[in-house]
Amino acid sequence: MTRVMIAGGFGKLGLAIQAGLENSTFEIAGILSGRPHDSAYPVWTELTAIDQTADIFLDVSTPATVYENALWAIAHDMAVVIGATGLTDTQITDLEARATRGVLIVPNFSLSAVLLMQLSELAVRYFPDVEVVEAHDARKIDAPSGTAVLTAKRIAAARQQAPTPTSDDAARGERIADVPVHALRLPGYIAQQTVYFGGLDEQLTLTQSTTSRAAFVPGVLRALQGVTTLDGLKIGLEHVL
Numbered sequence: 001m002t003r004v005m006i007a008g009g010f011g012k013l014g015l016a017i018q019a020g021l022e023n024s025t026f027e028i029a030g031i032l033s034g035r036p037h038d039s040a041y042p043v044w045t046e047l048t049a050i051d052q053t054a055d056i057f058l059d060v061s062t063p064a065t066v067y068e069n070a071l072w073a074i075a076h077d078m079a080v081v082i083g084a085t086g087l088t089d090t091q092i093t094d095l096e097a098r099a100t101r102g103v104l105i106v107p108n109f110s111l112s113a114v115l116l117m118q119l120s121e122l123a124v125r126y127f128p129d130v131e132v133v134e135a136h137d138a139r140k141i142d143a144p145s146g147t148a149v150l151t152a153k154r155i156a157a158a159r160q161q162a163p164t165p166t167s168d169d170a171a172r173g174e175r176i177a178d179v180p181v182h183a184l185r186l187p188g189y190i191a192q193q194t195v196y197f198g199g200l201d202e203q204l205t206l207t208q209s210t211t212s213r214a215a216f217v218p219g220v221l222r223a224l225q226g227v228t229t230l231d232g233l234k235i236g237l238e239h240v241l
């Protein structure tokens, strides 16, 4: 069995992953966490306390801890999957230089979100007029979401014709790479994103949504299956699909 060490394994995403790895081909070698937790697995609260090895280090901890954890895992000869946010461009460049095995940074484990971006890259070749609307729970602090920003940048990079000029009134959304992005923050919503394309007398609308953190588990499993085949650092689940 492939052994996986999880950083942040008792967080909201980490608990969904713990459940998802049961009855899989992966064995949890232990969990690095901020505080002690009762668990069937070894639990450490300091990197220096870790007394097990693993094939893969999976990080779903916090922006404050993700870089130090990745340095430690690379130095201990593990493949690394990073789902936690917060790495700076400088830190990513540094990890890329140090990577001796596969290091996969996954900004979004949701298969539907990854496919939405890929399908949007295809659609924008034919429909250059496009806007992104994302909706999340009111407690989400950042806006627009990282996925919406990435979607807009990827759409812009794939767009082959200039869009029809429009006004830049505030109500027209934030321009990200010349793609208007609108962020809704409302109770009752979890996480969804729609990309609207408009053409001559026709429209195309692509929508994805996730309704619980369990939605990330299939993507996590694919990342764990694929990371050991990678050479060096890659960004995006699409590298293992």
Ligand SMILES: NC(=O)c1ccc[n+]([C@@H]2O[C@H](COP(=O)([O-])OP(=O)(O)OC[C@H]3O[C@@H](n4cnc5c(N)ncnc54)[C@H](OP(=O)(O)O)[C@@H]3O)[C@@H](O)[C@H]2O)c1
Pocket: 007, 008, 009, 010, 011, 012, 013, 014, 032, 033, 034, 035, 036, 045, 060, 061, 062, 063, 065, 082, 083, 084, 085, 086, 106, 107, 108, 109, 110, 216
């Ligand atoms: N890539 C994706 O698809 C995706 C999806 C959802 C979330 N995320 C990201 O994943 C991360 C976790 O999200 P979440 O919603 O699960 O957050 P969360 O519920 O706040 O969980 C964070 C966990 O990190 C742990 N932690 C704190 N200090 C630590 C340390 N020094 N070493 C290891 N673990 C430590 C905490 O442990 P204690 O419980 O012991 O305090 C907590 O369980 C965030 O960066 C989030 O943005 C990514």
